[in-house]
Amino acid sequence: NRAEAVAMVRKHGFNRLPVYDGSTNNIIGVVTLSTWDMMEENVESQKVTDMIEMPLYVSPLETIDQLLPQLHRRDDHMAVVVDEFGSGIGIITMEDIVEEVVGEIDVGYHFEEYYPRRQRTVESLGDGRFLVDSRLSISEANETLGTRIPTAEFHTLGGLLLGRMRHIPKEGEYIVESGLRFTVSEATERAIVKLVVEPDQV
Structure with a gap:
């Protein structure tokens, strides 16, 4: 109260x-x-x-x-x-x-839209495109999709996008990594929810 x-x-x-x-x-x-x-x-x-x-x-x-x-x-x-x-x-x-x-100052008085737990799913969209959960680990993604995404820096696909973009992205934003395009397909103001992984068409 x-x-x-x-x-x-x-x-x-x-x-x-x-x-x-x-x-x-x-x-x-x-x-x-x-x-x-x-x-x-x-x-x-x-x-x-x-x-x-x-x-x-x-x-x-x-x-x-x-x-x-x-x-x-x-x-x-x-x-x-x-x-x-x-x-x-x-x-x-x-x-x-x-x-x-x-440096430290004295200023007197100091100045999850939450989403439920979800399965780390991978859904084929055809033509080499996959809809995946952002919390899917990169090692799982490599095993499931046959990709070779580096695992040294980041643990999950969502972490990879945040690390490369350096901000919380909106739907439609994407990065290109390891010959693949990762596009945010669903997001809240707090996190990436799902993304589409597909070959990058150069």
């Missing part, structure tokens, strides 16, 4: 609190309590659910110069970092970025 959120803000000095559903790696929103909010008479009686805002989800491979414009466009100060499976692995704030760039 909001009383607990207010107590946490007063105790720890953070005015942005991540909201999770079930487990801490499933961050579904962010609640912001400003100094003005804290001065309201009935601040503790309001529902937290009425204050939840959709967070910005980013890849851990994104650079600061990629992240800053996204935060600026949203007029936001916090992003949720998700791994290749769409699970939350941390948060990053504007204060973190500023401290990294110019």
Whole structure:
């Protein structure tokens, strides 16, 4: 409830609190309590659910110069970092970025659309094209599809795309690797869900 959120803000000095559903790696929103909010008479009686805002989800491979414009466009100060499976692995704030760039500062108050577990499927679409789950391991893909995708850098196909693109891609984005084209066919704002693997037609 909001009383607990207010107590946490007063105790720890953070005015942005991540909201999770079930487990801490499933961050579904962010609640912001400003100094003005804290001065309201009935601040503790309001529902937290009425204050939840959709967070910005980013890849851990994104650079600061990629992240800053996204935060600026949203007029936001916090992003949720998700791994290749769409699970939350941390948060990053504007204060973190500023401290990294110019050193630690004192600023007073600190600044899974979740999808169910699914089978790692491989579906033939014909003509050498396959629809695959992004969590399929590269070694499994090589064995099933007869491909020779390197396994040294990344474990899954989704991880391969995130590593090459350095951001969470949208549907239709693709990369070319080992003579193959990997196109995102289904994605959420947090993760790649499915992709199409096919020979790259040069």
